[in-house]
Amino acid sequence: MTDPELNTPKPELDARINKFQAYIQDKNMDGVLILQKSDLFYFTGTIQDSWLYIPAEGLPVLMVKKSAARAQAESELDKIIPLKSSAQIPEILRLQGFKMPVSLGMELDVLPANLFFSYQKLFKNCEIADISHEIRMLRAVKSDYEINMIKKAAQLADLVLENVKELIWEGMQEVELAGLVESAARKLGHQGTARMRLWGSELFYGHLMAGPSAAVPSFLSSPTGGTGTCPAVAQGAGFNLVKSREPILVDYVFAFNGYMSDQTRIFSIGELPDELVNAHKAMLDVQEMLQKEAKPGVKAGELYNMAVERASELGYADNFMGSGSDRIRFVGHGLGIELDEYPFIAKGQELTLQKNMVIALEPKLIFPDKGVVGIENTHLVVENGLEQLTKFGDEIILV
């Protein structure tokens, strides 16, 4: 097993479940059944093959198929019960003294349809409704424990960036550089897997691309895409060669003990053309404005509008966050256990920033034939503004 020091502490789990029970009561549900890995990790501290029942009131029950022993070691919850099949869930709940739920919350944003049907059969005369928005609202505001984990991830991300300059040489393939940077991250304890919630979204470490290939758009809701090695992944590093005087984009996630930071820096072998240097400075200007304006009470959508407006004033309307029809309408996103957590700093978003949300802000300019410049940092929303958690210098790093 992993070091018990890495277990999510019991008071932390208790506080999360207590807060969530207020949401369950608000929705007049009898309970919620949690299955998805990120949510399981959040509420139990383990991702073993299991089902967590959180009643509107009372202690939650974690029912584990594989591995029960491991779930016992990793989760500080009181009630952990082995089972062989999900068919046993109603009986276990009965034995635990719960009445059969008439209204049950599940994660219908991620739960596959066939599984939804099977739970409808399992819980007869029970209405199963979506509870994912409430889970995401709860998870958007981080505890001190979570903030410390994200700070740790951010520190490790900074350490990875310290290594990058020495790993770059002219003529290497993007994918070779990616492998070296990833190897450095693994040595520092990067967990590998970077979780995203939206179905069909995925990310392998992040985006590391050089020159024009960084500007190749992809399926992902991201300003950058990258060729990737093949159409089957269609993003990130590919076989393109690293050349001098082209921006080398390193937009990598560091994932530590379940929590992520997200950070982008631009490297260059020799000075970039003035046009790109100026464009990079413009994005630092947009970042500075966002860092000043973002505070509790500000609507996420307003922040996005301000970013677009400033980018336009600076003369970059056509290249901000993408180019042409592949432009995306956001400038940042919440993150934590998943990379696409609330709030989305995106067009039309009404959600207001709250203290202890964690957001990545990533103003970027995409020049289809030249590449990508810009910045990304992970921030904590504090009482009257933002605290920047990723701290590696924002300027273009000359190799």
Added chain:
Amino acid sequence: MTDPELNTPKPELDARINKFQAYIQDKNMDGVLILQKSDLFYFTGTIQDSWLYIPAEGLPVLMVKKSAARAQAESELDKIIPLKSSAQIPEILRLQGFKMPVSLGMELDVLPANLFFSYQKLFKNCEIADISHEIRMLRAVKSDYEINMIKKAAQLADLVLENVKELIWEGMQEVELAGLVESAARKLGHQGTARMRLWGSELFYGHLMAGPSAAVPSFLSSPTGGTGTCPAVAQGAGFNLVKSREPILVDYVFAFNGYMSDQTRIFSIGELPDELVNAHKAMLDVQEMLQKEAKPGVKAGELYNMAVERASELGYADNFMGSGSDRIRFVGHGLGIELDEYPFIAKGQELTLQKNMVIALEPKLIFPDKGVVGIENTHLVVENGLEQLTKFGDEIILV
């Protein structure tokens, strides 16, 4: 974009769609709407954010949100149409001359429930039914093109293993060794992402663990687990130190242009104790038996039974494919675009092997306090047996 040489050839796509249309007609469906990345890649050659409509008869239509330009470059399909929202799908189908489907197939094994509800609203008076089993049956039998891709992945996997011996030293952390092996794989063009279909299943390269930590069970349907770096990933390499005379398990996938091979080898710094050397030999014996018995017409479940029986005869009943309640009931699996394709060489499986299926066979022994020994190779089912595709020597490799 990626090299057009990597595009799935048009005759290949046409053949897949033609075969699938026979399934659609068999099910009396008007058409099928494909959304999942692996299936999109299989039928179109691209994973851009898109919807593929395959009518029971006639040409399929790929409707693309992001990036339409990229889908055009990557897919050899004839009809590729940009759209802004899935709400436009019925209208596009109408304009393409299709009648509105009354019976529509979708991938209900993976499609989230909320999306299922939204497609029910979009296609009024239409019954949406699951077509995932038929997709998986089709994909289980590989074309010559696919077999060549998997052979290429297997060759690259062999090359990665050539590197491993030089990367191991006593006292390093598993995760450091993992990073070095992964870096070598990336340099050879490993795509990164390794896809699995079953919801909640995931894998980051594979399992690389040393000594007892290889025997730590996990949530995955896999004989091995590993501590991982933390409970949030709970599998694979962790911070455990590599020691001499303990089996170092390297069970890694190589993913090339969408297709995977899967292979396991055991390394050791100095000779392993006789007990483990003999156990490893026993698994080579089980492999040899399986390689002899596996051929078109044999039931997958029978192969599994034979493996269990042979392992028992050899005296390893208690450690075969896991230990105690965390034992898994399979000895192999189909693979291709996903790592958990049909057929499952598992208890009770009635599916028979067919020519051109690709299967990984992985007889392993799990000794909780000592580690894991055994073997895994990727095989092609041929006319009268198996052709082994991963070819690195099966013996324990001394470092």
